[in-house]
Amino acid sequence: MTAVPTHCPYCALQCAMWLHPDDGVAVEPRDFPTNRGGLCQKGWAAAELLDPGVRLATPLMRDRRDAPLRPVTWDAALDRIAAEVRRIRDAHGPDAVAVFGGGGLTNEKAYLLGKFARVALGTANIDYNGRFCMSSAAAAAGRAFGIDRGLPFPLTDVGTAGTVMLVGANPAETMPPLAGHLPRPGDGRALVVADPRSTPTARAATVHLQPAPGTDLALAYGLLHLVIARGLADHAYIAARTTGFEEARRVAAGYWPARVERITGVPASALETAVELLAAGRSRGGTVVLTGRGAEQHSKGTDTVHAFINLALALGLPGRPGCGFGSLTGQGNGQGGREHGQKADQLPGYRRIDDPGARRHVARVWGVDEADLPGPGLPARELLNALGTPGGPRALLVFGSNPVVSAPDAGRVQRRLAALDFLAVTDLVRSETAEHADVVLPAAQWAEEDGTMTNLEGRVLLRRRAVDPPPGVRTDLEIVSALARRLGHRDGFPADPAEVFAELRRASAGGVADYSGVRPDRLAAGEPVYWPCPAGGPPEGTPRLFADRFRTPDGRARFVAAEHRPAAEETDETFPCHLTTGRILAQYQSGAQTRRSPTLREAAPEPYVEMHPLLAERLGCADGDPVRVVSRRGTARAPARLTERIRLDTVFMPFHWAGEQRANLVTNSAPDPVSGMPEFKVCAVRLERDRP
Amino acid sequence: MTHVLVVGAGMAGARLAAEIARRDAAGRIDLTVVGSEPHPPYNRVQLTELLAGRTTWAGIALEGPAWFAERGYALRLGTPVRAIDRAARRVLLGDGDTLPYDVLVLATGAEPVMPLPGPLPAGVFTFRTLDDCHAIAATAARAREAVVVGGGLLGLETARGLARLGARVTVVHAAPRLMERHLDDGAARILRRIYAGQGIEVELNATVAAVSGGDRVEKLVLSDGRTLPADLVVVSCGVRPRTGLAAACGLRVERGVVVDDDLRTSDPRIHAIGDCAQHRGVAAGLLDPAWEQARLLATRLTDPGAADRYTGVRSVTRLKAPGIDLVAMGESGTEPSWDDDGPEVVVFRDGGRGVYKKLVLRDERLVGALLLGDDSTAGVVAQFFDRGDRVPSDPAALLFAGWGGAAPAARDAVVCRCNGVTREAVARACTAGARDLAAVSAATRCGTGCGTCRADVERLIAELARTSVTAG
Incomplete structure (x- = not known):
């Protein structure tokens, strides 16, 4: 077999690669506008997970809760799931069966899973781990611009911008090939980074703003204040293309530099420098403002994203050539995964499930009565918290997610899973969540199946089958199809990705994320296709949004204003430090995959607690000493890692590890009132020395 | 429906309105704000920036008439209050109207102190309001010799602003050092040097004996007999709480209107916040307490069960002027000493570069700090001060950004x-x-x-x- 062009299984950059199936499935970087022929360590090591030795090879089932998981046939496993679903549904109603999906699933899988939940299960309760990822950015972009596409322009625009601002994003470690597009010292361009940690990304910045965790909202208003005060706002643009400026301006009038310095800890002089660079970039190739999870994973994440959108709008950036606002999507299909119906409040095509027109359209495509479609279900955090409670779901089907490690306040999630009547997990590895399941189904993975992914730019990409799955392993689509058949739906749930994609295109037609004009032959040829791509429109879809109008009803972008407020949990005498969490280069998400890759395990074998040497001195511990990070919710353990590159009052833990090393045992699930995003990025902790 | 009447549309009154609006979604409060200035509320703290041409009305305008109207609140501007009739629970306005109240909030602010002997010729100003700012700017446009009387924070910011407008500026200060309430001798000397470097002369230990001129001011005569030519004089000698209304209706008034931890005056239906209020003996005259009081009072008015009480807040003083970074907080004036019972004082002084940094520590907590000429750690220091956290074992980390202590070398190359x-x-x-x-x-x-x-x-x-x- 010749080399197969495909894309990396990990983050939303979806780096292009060749797979050489005849050469032990060798990976070779492939030139592409986003990764420009680059791959990080994760991409290079991706094929290690194809090894049958590290993954699930057969369905597993336990006969009773206290019995061990044992190998069973596919028929036995699927029959058991169908029987449990029917039993629980008959006893407790359709909403008692819930589905939890993932942002790594292909568009086809996300689509079919949403349909499966609404049609085959009849449940309102489907949500996914993307709620923990992009929901704040999505909510804000949807309100401000009328459409949520992470980058409303190709990534290459970042590469030509004179000034780029990154807020709570560390692409040098989380999506390394993207860093090649960023300004770097000496190239005449400017990089402004806001991050409580001096990350590799921040160290390459022209100016690094180092706010206390949980204060990005005040930082944004401090910058907006200076843009207005110094006469750098684009008032012609504001008048012609936006609404709501006056309210944002009024709020910003209360965020003069001295006050913002005190709230955020960012020196007033640094605020001034940042604003000068943001304004100057407009005439030097463009200014781009980008947020990441650091700004978004807060109980005020949506307001924070709005605040940076307000800043971008006041500078006149969105829709102007070379300029704009965007959010860096995290998970592989974090973009497409949120468009096609696995969100509690959405139908395919980024339609609202409570919109009568949307329900009518999708019901027609699905051949069901629109009155039979459920309404909005519980968002992820509420869904997980409701499991096994009176009136809450009693069965959960998990696809491609590992909430025991990745959800906030993970100890509580674990207790909720234990309270279920039935848990089924479909994954490619025996994840920590799978360990709690009654039935575990082994799924095929990236190089073993066809499908489409939508990258962080809204570009639709083709992922290709290069090798066969191991015997005994099935694709997610085959699994959903088989379950639907057992639940009485012989038709409507095809296992063939091309067939599902054809239906997805029809279902999305006329929606916000319109894929109806996406031609599979164009994808196969590697030609660019960006959604929205309505049938009959340009075959490349819409690479750049907002040139003429925004997608709001009146065509104008919206300023949305809100005051700064403290984090849901502030530090005090008992818990005097902030904890913030994040990703490191050689691991990914819950680590279920990357911890099983020998190369990546060697590169990053264990978690750590990053802290300032002077904090460590107070604690009486040296580099490498074991410490406990304790919050009101739980305790995580890891060795100390000393670095002066973090604030004195803040510690950092990567969240890729399981068991007692789980950062999410400590994190706070306090939700954003708009997006449901939990407050992963800041909580109050105390540090204790651990026994060696 | 509770009718809340706020006397004063300055930063405290406007903030109270905004804080109530955020909390009273159910619309249980009927709010009226009465202000004596003709302008909608604005950010008074930024007036020196406005004078210096570093901000605009758009940068300082707070809740305006449209904001009030959208929320169904009343805003009456250019309307002084003549009297409070506590028995009838109503307020008599300067224009003859009366307004009833269920709850009255005094946010009357403060007025500038004018120590110069009058009558004064044209060209002599105090600096408190937007109108003052416009008048000073208009005069400054023609002025060659400006004198600022008072070397406190406001005076120094004003001097810098006037210098930017082109005048030759002299600061006349009665005390032996600038900003004597905030600075120690070392910092004050460096600050004076910085001002001299920007062409602004400072006369210390100097008081004004007389102002001379016909229609317009021509010169100032100092107590030691020297004269200073002046075609613009800005007097910046502090403020005093505006308490006349409160005193006239029999509320307890000392330096300010006396309030308890619920921000109540001696009449439980009347509250006072901001510069006019005196809490636990302190009439602060600063913004941080005013806004915290507004927040707390709004909470109490919208949620009678709220348990929060006002116990005072810490203030940080920040000099705003291009090319000058000065932050002072707490016991910033404390001089280093070897007294075992005294606070530990950590000082870094670099007169050549105009940098002076000081931390005042007691029981490992920051009780004061002074940062001049380099603000790279100003925010972090302010946060340690605000939160009362234990300082790092090596306090140098609060003086120098990126101070690593015992950080190990890069773990691998x-x-x-x-x-x-x-x-x-x-x-x-x-x-x-x-x-x-x-x-x-x-x-x-x-x-x-x-x-x-x-x-x-x-x-x-x-x-x-x-x-x-x-x-x-």
């Missing part, structure tokens, strides 16, 4: 982060025969991620080649 390739791995590849970037990349994957390390790796390869030749 990684040259390509994307692929975790160390210097040593590149050397091994070179030893094994790789001679250029392509060969080293093929062997190690180095440079195959974001590509930003490629130039460094090429340099490293060249360096390794040189050393191996030498070794060979």
